[in-house]
Amino acid sequence: EADIYQTPRYLVIGTGKKITLECSQTMGHDKMYWYQQDPGMELHLIHYSYGVNSTEKGDLSSESTVSRIRTEHFPLTLESARPSHTSQYLCASSRTGGLGEQFFGPGTRLTVL
């Protein structure tokens, strides 16, 4: 069974705070992704990683940053949160080769006041 975890599930925070959204997977997948989804809108890729020490920006510009120090861990950081960052953030992973199937975590719903 696919196991990919995100914490926190919900976060309400004030403007200007630094936040880190956690994502971990136990499947040994080398590729990981962060998507942003505004309410009622489609998902947009904001970051992805091919493996350890590899990170790339996605199709949608984002002020967030990511790191990939360990295969299983792909945290996303906002240095100074703003109300425009209010959204749902979804993490996913897939393995190189195979069918390219992506598995998603439950998401973090972020609200910046």
Next chain:
Amino acid sequence: KQEVTQIPAALSVPEGENLVLNCSFTDSAIYNLQWFRQDPGKGLTSLLLIQSSQREQTSGRLNASLDKSSGRSTLYIAASQPGDSATYLCADLISSNTGKLIFGQGTTLQVKP
């Protein structure tokens, strides 16, 4: 640039009906196509994945088809149930190297008891 469109945006049917959700894409050079289900405020659950060399995939009451030449995929749900109520998303994998998915806007399905 690949664009994915889903029609209709919303659909309401009585329990027991068979229904079809549509997905169209502009670039036929896809690696595979995935159908996902998303419940409100939750992450995505993978339903079916069709490789570019395949025409259809089946899982229980779900059947997904792929016609690359016309740039279309359909998700057929047989004997719909209230528990099928959710948003259904299709996504193209355009590169097996990057693993990047391009998502449609989704079809929100309501099945009335």
